[in-house]
Amino acid sequence: MSYGDSSIPRRRFDSLVIGAGGGGLRAALQLAQAEANVAVVSKVFPTRSHTVAAQGGMNAALANVLPDNWHWHMYDTVKGSDYLGDQDAIEYMCRAASHLVVELDHIGVPFSRLDNGKIYQRPFGGQSQNFGGEQAARTCAAADRTGHAILHSLYQQNIRAKTHFFDEFFAIDLIKDEEGYVLGALVLEIETGEPILIEAKTTLLATGGVGQLFRTNTNARINTGDGLAMALRAGIPAQDMEFFQFHPTGIAGKGMLITEGARGEGGYLLNNDGERFMERYAPNAKDLASRDVVSRAIYLEVREGRGCGPQGGYVHLKLDHLGTEVIKKRLPGIRDTIMTFLGIDPVESLIPVYPTTHYTMGGIPTNRFGQVVVPLQQSAEEPIPGLYAVGECACVSVHGANRLGGNSLLDIVVFGRAAGNHIIDFLKENRHHRAMNQEGVALALERLARWEKRGDGESVDELRQALQSAMEEYCGVFRQEDVLQQGVDKVLEIERRLADVTLKDQSKLFNTARIEALELENLVDIGVATVVSALARKESRGAHSRTDYPERDDEHWMKHTLFYKEGRKLDYKPVRTKPISVDSFPPKKRVY
Numbered sequence: 001m002s003y004g005d006s007s008i009p010r011r012r013f014d015s016l017v018i019g020a021g022g023g024g025l026r027a028a029l030q031l032a033q034a035e036a037n038v039a040v041v042s043k044v045f046p047t048r049s050h051t052v053a054a055q056g057g058m059n060a061a062l063a064n065v066l067p068d069n070w071h072w073h074m075y076d077t078v079k080g081s082d083y084l085g086d087q088d089a090i091e092y093m094c095r096a097a098s099h100l101v102v103e104l105d106h107i108g109v110p111f112s113r114l115d116n117g118k119i120y121q122r123p124f125g126g127q128s129q130n131f132g133g134e135q136a137a138r139t140c141a142a143a144d145r146t147g148h149a150i151l152h153s154l155y156q157q158n159i160r161a162k163t164h165f166f167d168e169f170f171a172i173d174l175i176k177d178e179e180g181y182v183l184g185a186l187v188l189e190i191e192t193g194e195p196i197l198i199e200a201k202t203t204l205l206a207t208g209g210v211g212q213l214f215r216t217n218t219n220a221r222i223n224t225g226d227g228l229a230m231a232l233r234a235g236i237p238a239q240d241m242e243f244f245q246f247h248p249t250g251i252a253g254k255g256m257l258i259t260e261g262a263r264g265e266g267g268y269l270l271n272n273d274g275e276r277f278m279e280r281y282a283p284n285a286k287d288l289a290s291r292d293v294v295s296r297a298i299y300l301e302v303r304e305g306r307g308c309g310p311q312g313g314y315v316h317l318k319l320d321h322l323g324t325e326v327i328k329k330r331l332p333g334i335r336d337t338i339m340t341f342l343g344i345d346p347v348e349s350l351i352p353v354y355p356t357t358h359y360t361m362g363g364i365p366t367n368r369f370g371q372v373v374v375p376l377q378q379s380a381e382e383p384i385p386g387l388y389a390v391g392e393c394a395c396v397s398v399h400g401a402n403r404l405g406g407n408s409l410l411d412i413v414v415f416g417r418a419a420g421n422h423i424i425d426f427l428k429e430n431r432h433h434r435a436m437n438q439e440g441v442a443l444a445l446e447r448l449a450r451w452e453k454r455g456d457g458e459s460v461d462e463l464r465q466a467l468q469s470a471m472e473e474y475c476g477v478f479r480q481e482d483v484l485q486q487g488v489d490k491v492l493e494i495e496r497r498l499a500d501v502t503l504k505d506q507s508k509l510f511n512t513a514r515i516e517a518l519e520l521e522n523l524v525d526i527g528v529a530t531v532v533s534a535l536a537r538k539e540s541r542g543a544h545s546r547t548d549y550p551e552r553d554d555e556h557w558m559k560h561t562l563f564y565k566e567g568r569k570l571d572y573k574p575v576r577t578k579p580i581s582v583d584s585f586p587p588k589k590r591v592y
């Protein structure tokens with residue numbers, strides 16, 4: 001096949017959205033309803049995006065079960081972020097939350113109900129009433145299939161609004177012009193292997209997280225950080241990549257998620273002595289302390305010999321005391337997962353659990369309108385014209401160093417909508433497509449051509465596994481200088497080995513094999529960003545726990561990390577500590 005530029009088919013839209021998870025679909029809906037001509041590209045059928053797997057729910061201070069207001073939600077989020085979250089964005093998100101839950105209810109999300117007909121809310125980790133007081137119940141849930149309900153409703157609304165879908169198309173690279181405007185992207189039709197150029201006045205990245213960087217994770221196979229790597233290659237830095245969330249309750253040895261909602265419903269953790277050990281680590285919040293705190297506690301219990309099982313390699317989650325009724329009504333999907341993967345029934349058995357990689361706090365730097373921003377001088381930022389990012393691939397940053405459960409489904413709808421609104425204004429002022437940059441197209445095509453080559457070199461799968469194991473071993477729950485340095489060396493060696501990877505000569509598998517190779521390149525770029533950023537941050541904050549620097553150091557490190565691919569350069573920018581309308585929450589010691 002010839003990749004001569006003139007042979008590539010082209011399509012033109014006002015707006016291109018890359019990613020059909022909740023973030024991309026919420027933005028596309030806003031655009032389509034405003035009668036913009038919008039294309040959504042997704043490498044899997046939209047309703048297979050990872051949002052579909054979200055279980056526990058979405059936070060909003062509706063106060064349906066216990067007293068609540070958005071200001072308390074904001075406080076919990078700032079504290080949960082270990083003061084690395086940007087407070088303007090956090091205020092914006094928490095204020096918008098109730099309105100957006102009601103909106104989802106109206107477009108068809110079947111939220112679970114209380115007896116009085118109001119939306120059901122469950123307690124989740126890190127939630128409090130009255131700025132750090134009693135446990136709150138803020139997570140709106142559709143049983144334990146909340147993401148499924150949200151994603152399907154958003155997809156159906158998009159179909160109704162006439163959003164144009166490119167299902168099973170893989171985005172390769174952004175195209176920029178010399179003035180820095182983003183002009184669209186080169187994408188690949190997976191079925192035929194043909195590249196297509198999609199030109200657009202605005203491009204929004206909503207490609208989700210990078211859980212596949214680690215061996216044990218809760219993420220879908222497709223969560224390989226493609227959008228983030230596309231941004232890195234376009235010269236945009238990756239922000240706060242040292243912060244990956246390890247979820248405390250993955251099924252031990254397998255990694256699948258057991259929602260925090262299981263503890264929200266009253267489940268708790270036990271060690272081998274039958275002790276409810278979280279009482280020692282977080283006397284008030286206990287099992288509903290923030291995720292970083294609970295993950296570290298499990299890790300320490302196991303390391304100090306109080307783990308369960310033949311090798312003492314995990315702890316137990318106890319649900320059986322909740323009763324069959326509650327488990328069947330509130331946690332039916334979890335029960336299914338446990339029965340399928342462990343062959344036991346949580347109604348009568350303890351569940352073996354261990355921390356598993358879950359959520360990417362870092363990502364493409366944006367402001368609260370979803371615009372991708374790059375720092376100029378200290379504290380000034382400049383948007384990249386025509387480029388937006390929302391959802392897990394973005395870092396706005398509402399989650400800072402540690403995300404609270406239930407805040408990500410909220411993040412994707414809040415900022416999906418905000419970006420949609422901002423794009424509508426941008427389109428009013430930028431009415432014409434700019435001239436295509438042929439050199440940019442040629443460069444993106446070169447990346448594709450590299451995977452035409454076949455041979456007997458190292459396989460994509462081998463190298464991917466090597467990367468995942470290295471990340472888990474050298475950049476896991478606890479970190480320290482010498483181990484991280486070895487991690488950097490290992491990952492850089494993997495980066496070098498990438499040059500020798502070839503696809504096997506199995507033409508039937510060729511197209512999917514080529515996609516996996518492109519994904520591996522993306523994972524490697526992000527792996528480098530992660531270990532380099534983690535080695536540099538000499539403090540413990542949120543999910544980044546350094547045994548050699550166990551304390552948080554606000555004097556030197558209350559700042560966001562920025563990693564540039566070119567020259568593997570690091571830079572930093574200040575946290576936006578000023579909210580929009582209320583007083584800021586100054587850093588305090590974080591206890592639960």
Ligand SMILES: Cc1cc2nc3c(=O)[nH]c(=O)nc-3n(C[C@H](O)[C@H](O)[C@H](O)COP(=O)(O)OP(=O)(O)OC[C@H]3O[C@@H](n4cnc5c(N)ncnc54)[C@H](O)[C@@H]3O)c2cc1C
Pocket residue numbers: 018019020021022023024041042043044046049050051052053054055056057058059146147169170171172206207208209218219220222223225226227257259358359390391392393405406407408409410412
């Ligand atoms: C098991 C699990 C349970 C969770 N539970 C909760 C919860 O209860 N509450 C909560 O708040 N959060 C939860 N989260 C987190 C939350 O679900 C995610 O952060 C959020 O849904 C991400 O949405 P997104 O729109 O950013 O991306 P995703 O839903 O991951 O979608 C990414 C999209 O990008 C597309 N894409 C990626 N790369 C390319 C490419 N190269 N070309 C074309 N398309 C591409 C994919 O096809 C997909 O459509 C959970 C996460 C997991 C993994």
